Amino acid sequence: MAPSSIVIIGASLAGAKAAEGLREAGFEGRLTLIGDEHELPYERPPLSKGYLQGKEERGKIFVHPPGWYADQNIDLLLGVAVTGIDRDRRTVARADGHTVAYDALLLTTGAGPRHLPVPGADVDGVLSLRKVSDSERIKSLFGSASRLAFVGGGWIGLEVAAAAREAGVAATIVEMESLPLLRVLGPEVAGVFADLHRDHGVDLRTGARVAGILTDGRRATGVQLADGARVDADAVIVAIGAAPNTELALEAGLDVANGVLVDASLRTSDPNIYAAGDVANAFNPLVGKHIRVEHWDNARRQPKAAARAMLGEQVADDRVPYFFTDQFDLGMEYAGYVEPGGYDSVVVRGELASRKFISFWLADGRVRAGMNVNIWGVNDQIQRLVRSGQRIDPARLADPNTPLEELGA
Numbered sequence: 001m002a003p004s005s006i007v008i009i010g011a012s013l014a015g016a017k018a019a020e021g022l023r024e025a026g027f028e029g030r031l032t033l034i035g036d037e038h039e040l041p042y043e044r045p046p047l048s049k050g051y052l053q054g055k056e057e058r059g060k061i062f063v064h065p066p067g068w069y070a071d072q073n074i075d076l077l078l079g080v081a082v083t084g085i086d087r088d089r090r091t092v093a094r095a096d097g098h099t100v101a102y103d104a105l106l107l108t109t110g111a112g113p114r115h116l117p118v119p120g121a122d123v124d125g126v127l128s129l130r131k132v133s134d135s136e137r138i139k140s141l142f143g144s145a146s147r148l149a150f151v152g153g154g155w156i157g158l159e160v161a162a163a164a165r166e167a168g169v170a171a172t173i174v175e176m177e178s179l180p181l182l183r184v185l186g187p188e189v190a191g192v193f194a195d196l197h198r199d200h201g202v203d204l205r206t207g208a209r210v211a212g213i214l215t216d217g218r219r220a221t222g223v224q225l226a227d228g229a230r231v232d233a234d235a236v237i238v239a240i241g242a243a244p245n246t247e248l249a250l251e252a253g254l255d256v257a258n259g260v261l262v263d264a265s266l267r268t269s270d271p272n273i274y275a276a277g278d279v280a281n282a283f284n285p286l287v288g289k290h291i292r293v294e295h296w297d298n299a300r301r302q303p304k305a306a307a308r309a310m311l312g313e314q315v316a317d318d319r320v321p322y323f324f325t326d327q328f329d330l331g332m333e334y335a336g337y338v339e340p341g342g343y344d345s346v347v348v349r350g351e352l353a354s355r356k357f358i359s360f361w362l363a364d365g366r367v368r369a370g371m372n373v374n375i376w377g378v379n380d381q382i383q384r385l386v387r388s389g390q391r392i393d394p395a396r397l398a399d400p401n402t403p404l405e406e407l408g409a
C-alpha cells in the first residue's frame with residue numbers, strides 16, 4: 001500500500017533531495033523532514049572550497065531557497081534530533097519529547113568526522129570540518145593564524161590546505177601513507193596531488209604518524225610525530241575521514257555494516273525503512289557489491305531513487321559513482337569504483353606532469369574508473385566506458401586523437 005505519511009531523518013543534501021524527489025514523483029501525503037542542525041539543508045562541498053575562501057556567498061550554499069519547503073508542504077523541523085525509532089509502532093522519537101508517526105521512513109543521517117585517537121586531540125585549537133560553522137571557524141583562522149597543521153591528506157585535508165595556502169597561511173600536511181589519496185588513486189596517479197601541493201608551498205610529510213597533539217596546557221600548539229619530529233602550528237585541522245551516523249539504525253535493530261545496509265532499491269532490512277546518502281551502504285548492481293559512497297553526486301541522486309522506491313516503483317540504483325575536487329588550479333572529476341588493488345593497469349591519456357590528462361584504471365582490459373583532470377566535457381564518456389564493461393584497446397584509450405566516443409559500444 002502506498003504510504004500516506006513519510007518521515008525523513010537528516011535534513012542535509014540527501015534529505016532535501018529525497019523530499020524534492022517525493023513531491024516530484026507525486027507524493028501528496030504528509031512529509032516531515034527532521035534535522036538536528038539549525039541551518040536550512042545545505043551543500044558541503046563549498047565549505048572546503050569557495051565558501052571557505054570567501055568567494056562564495058552564504059546564501060548560495062543552500063539546497064533550496066527558504067520558502068521552498070513551505071511551498072512544497074513539507075514539515076521542516078530544524079534543530080531537532082531524532083533519538084529513537086520504534087519499528088513496531090512506526091514512530092520516531094524527537095529529542096524535544098514529541099513523536100512522529102510514519103508509514104515509510106528514510107534515514108539520511110549522513111556521516112561525521114572521525115576522531116583522532118591520540119593524547120591532546122580534545123584541546124582547543126583542534127578542529128575538524130563537516131558543518132558550516134566549522135568552515136566559518138577555519139575561515140576566521142585564515143585571518144589570525146600564520147601556520148596550520150593538517151592531519152590527513154585526503155580530499156578534505158588537501159582542499160583546506162590549498163585554501164590556507166591561497167590565504168597566505170603556511171600549511172603542513174601529515175599523511176601516514178606514502179602518498180596522499182593513495183588508496184583512491186593508487187601509486188601511479190596519487191603523486192600528481194603530492195606534486196601539486198608541494199609546488200604550492202605545502203609542507204607535505206608522508207609516511208608520518210601522529211603520536212599526539214602538542215599543547216601549551218590550554219590550546220593546541222602543533223603535532224607530535226611518532227618519529228620524534230614535531231610540527232609547530234597555531235591550530236590543527238584533523239581530516240582523517242568520516243564515519244556513518246548509524247546509531248539510530250543500530251538501536252532500531254536494522255542491519256548495519258559500514259553504514260546502513262540497503263538493497264538496490266535503498267530498502268533496509270525493515271521493508272518500511274530506507275536509507276540514502278553518506279549513511280547508506282547500498283548494493284550497486286553495476287559494481288556487483290554493496291558500496292558506501294561519501295560524495296555529493298550520490299547524496300543528490302540516490303535519495304531520489306529511494307523516493308521512487310518508497311512510492312512503490314521498482315528501482316535498481318546502478319549509477320556510476322562520481323565525484324569531483326578543486327585544489328589550487330587543478331579541477332577534476334572521477335567516475336567509477338575501484339578498491340585498493342582492484343585494477344591491474346593504469347592508462348593515461350596526456351601527461352600526468354602537465355596536470356591536464358585523463359587516467360583510466362582497468363581490470364582485465366575493462367575500464368573500472370576514469371579521472372579527467374583539467375579537461376572538461378568528457379566525464380559522460382568516461383561513465384559510458386565504465387558502464388559498458390567492454391574490453392578497450394589500451395593504445396586507443398591512451399591516444400588523445402581517438403575520440404572517447406569511438407571506444408566501446
Ligand SMILES: Cc1cc2nc3c(=O)[nH]c(=O)nc-3n(C[C@H](O)[C@H](O)[C@H](O)COP(=O)(O)OP(=O)(O)OC[C@H]3O[C@@H](n4cnc5c(N)ncnc54)[C@H](O)[C@@H]3O)c2cc1C
Nearest residue numbers: 010012014036044045082109110111277278294295296323
Ligand atoms: C567539507 C566537505 C567538502 C566536501 N566536498 C566534496 C566534493 O568536493 N565533492 C564531492 O563529491 N563530495 C564532497 N563532499 C561530500 C558530500 O558533501 C557528502 O557526500 C554529502 O554531504 C552527504 O550528504 P548526506 O545528506 O548524505 O549527509 P550529511 O551531509 O552528513 O547530512 C546528514 C544530516 O543528518 C543530520 N543528522 C544525523 N543524525 C541525526 C539525528 N539523529 N536526528 C536529526 N538529524 C540528524 C546531520 O546533522 C546532518 O545535518 C564534501 C563533504 C564535506 C564535509
